[in-house]
Amino acid sequence: MKTIALYSIKGGVGKTAVAVNLAHAAAAEGRRTLLVDLDPQGAASFYFRVRPRAGAGKKELLGKGGRAERAIRATDFAGLDILPAHRSFRGLERALDAVKKPRKLLARRLAPLRDHHDLVILDAPPTLTLVAEGVFRAADLVLVPVIPTTLSVRMLEQLIAFFDREELDAGRLLAFFCLADRRKALHRQLLAELPQASPAAFCRTVIPNSTEVERMGLERRPVACFAPRAPGTMAMLALWREVAGRLDGC
C-alpha cells in the first residue's frame, strides 16, 4: 500500500480538487484507492457527496480501539472509497497533543487498511502542526500545489525548514504548479524559473486554471466525468501518471 498526501500551508490553491481527481484517476486504472479527508472543511467529501457516518469522528480515526474502516464509505466510482471529514476533526490537533507518541499515530491507524487498499490519498488541512507532521510521516510522497508567485519559493523554503527541524525526509516533497495562467507573462516567467530556484523537486505537469475544475463545486464529481477531454482534466491525468511513476519507484 502506498500513501500520498496533498498538503499546502495556505488554502485556496486547488489542493482538494487535485486530491479528488488523482484519486479518481488512480481508481480508474485499477488501484483500490482510499481518499482520507482530514480537512475539517470537508471539501473532498463534498465533491463526492459523502457525509460521515454517525459517530465516525476523530475517535474512530485516532482513538484506542477505534477502527478507521468503520468510517469508510464507497464513492460512486468503482474501486474508490472515502473516509469523509467529520466535524470532530477540528479537534484532531488537540487529540494528538494528548497522546504520548502523536507523530506516528496516524500512520499506525492507517496501516491496517493495506489489506483492502493499494493507495491512500490524504487530503491534509492547511496547518503546520501535529496533524501535518502525522501526515508527513505517514506519506510516501507529499504533493505540494504551488501557485506561480514569487512568494511560493519562500513557502517551500519554510516547509523544508520544518522538515529539517522535525528530522523528516524532505526528499518526499514534490511540488507542482496549480492554478497556472499562461496568458499572464509573470506566470510564464515563473513557471520557467521557479523550479530551478526551488529547494524542492517540481513536477513537469502544470495544472492550469480551468473552468472545469471551477465547476467541480457545482457538478460534485471528478472532472473526468463531465469534461473528459478538457485541458484541466488532461492535466490532472498527466499529473497522476507522473506521480504514479514516482510512487512505483518508492
Place this chain on the structure above:
Amino acid sequence: MICVPLPIVLDDPAALLAHLGQGGEVVCDRPHTERRRWFDSFDWRLWRAGRALAHDGRSWLLVDLADGAVVAEQPVWSPRWPRFSADFPAGSPLGDALHDLLEMRALIRLVNPSGEITAWRLINDDGKTVLAGTMEAHTFERTQGEGVAGPVRWLTLAPLRGYEEHAERALARLAEHGLAPGHEPPLACLLRAAGLEPAGYSGKFTAELEPAMSAREAFVAVSRRLVRAMRQNAAGVATDVDTEFLHDFRVAVRRQRSALAIFKGALPDDEAAAFADGFRTLGQLTGSLRDIDVHLLDEASYRQLVPVALQPGLDGMFDRLRAQRSDELAKVRAGLASDAYRNLVASWLTCLAGDAAGPAAGEPVCDLARRRLHRRYRRLLRDGRRIDASSLSADLHRLRIQGKKLRYLLEFFASLFDADDVEALVGRLKKLQDNLGVYNDLSEQAARLEAELEGLAARRSGAAVAEAAALGGLLTALLDERRRVRKRFARIFDAFAGREVKACFARLLEDGEEADDAPAGGFRDKHAAEGQA
C-alpha cells in the same frame, strides 16, 4: 452481490423498483442486451468450483458464481470454439485457470440466453448513490425447438460500503412483496429453465438404500443408478467428446459386475450369470481404447521424462497409438450401436423391473452389507500382509483388485452406515489404492514399452535406433519411478492395517468384536525397503 429471483410474470418492474427506493430516487439506465453462451464440462467441474465460463461474442469470461465478478478474461482469438483448455492461447490466464479446473474434460455448450439488463441506482438527497443493482430478464431458445423459454427474471442488489442499511431496507421492502434473496447463483435458474440440472452429473457413485430393504431391492436400486450412468456416458463415447466419457462408462460397467457378485443370490443364478457375461463383454469391448487413451493423456509428461535430444524418438510410438485409437474407437462405436448392446441394456432394465428372485433375494441388506464388508476387509488385510520383497507385480495387481472391491462395497452401502465413518475409511483406502494404482499403471506402461522395443528389433533403420533410444530412456525413467512407488507400499499398508482403521471399521459394522484376528501393526514387508521393483 445479492440476487433476488423474480416471478416470470412481472406486471410492473418500474413500480417494483420505485417501491424499493421509497424515500429516495431510483434512476435507471437504458436497458442493454447481453448475449452469453455458457459452458461447462459434462461433470460440472467449473460449477463445483464456484465458477462459470461464458462467451459474449467478443471475449471469454470466467466468472465467480457468487457475485458474477469476472475472474479472468480472454478476448476471442479464433473463429472456432475451443473444446479443451489446451485450445486457449498459451500463457492465457483464463486458459491456465481452466486447465486447473477442467484437466482433460471438454467444454460443452449449456445455454445461450439473451438478457435484457437494466442498471439502476438509488440516490439520496445529496445525489449520492446509496444502493445499486440490476433488473434482468433472460430468454433463450429451447434446444428442442419448442419456441422461446423464459423470461427468467431476477433483481440484483450491490450494497455499498458504508451504506449497508439501504440494502437492508430494500430487502425488507422486497420481503413485503414476498420476494427474498435466492440461495443459488442466478445462473442456476437459467439452467433449470433450460432443462439442465447444475451439478446434476457426477462420476461419484451414490445410492440411497434403506436399512429395511431386501437384498434384491437394494440390488435393483444400485443397478438402476449404474445403468443410468452407462447410458449418460454412452453418447459422449460414441461422439468422442472427451476421454472421460469412456472412463466413466467403464467404471459403471465394472461397478455393475461387482454388484452382480456382491449381491449373488438376489437374482436367479442363471440370469445373473448371463448378464455378468454380457457386461464382461462390454468391458472387453472398451478396454483397448481406454488403455490407448491413458497413454495418450500421458504423452506430455512422458516426453518430459526423456532428455530433449531423445524426445523426437517418441513420435513414432505416439503416432502409432493415435492410428490405433482411430481403429479402436470405430470398434467401440460399432459396439455401442449394435443390437447386442441395445438388447443387453433393454433386457437388463426389464430384469430389474421384474420380480424374478434368487435364493438370497430376501436377505436384509444390512446383514448382506456387514457380511460382505467384513469378508472383503479381512481378505484385503490377509493378502496385503503376504506382500514382501519377493512379491511379483501380479500379486500387487491382485491386491489392487481386492482394494477396488472393498471400495465398491463401501460406495454401494455408504447410505446404510455413519457418513463420517464411511468417509474416513474410504479416505484411508484411497491412499492404499493410489499407491497400488500408480504401481500398476507404471507396470503396464513399462510392459507396453517393452513390447514396442521388441517390435523395433525387427527394423534396423536410423529412425528405429532413435526410437529405441527414446523408448529405452522412457522405460528406465518409468521403472525408476515404479521402484520409488513400491518402496512406499509397506508404510502405506501398515497405516491402513493399523489400529485406527480397525477401530473405524469395527465402529462401522457395530460388531463389538475386532474385525480382524491378526495382531495389529508390524508386517513382513520390511525387505521391500531394499527396493525390489
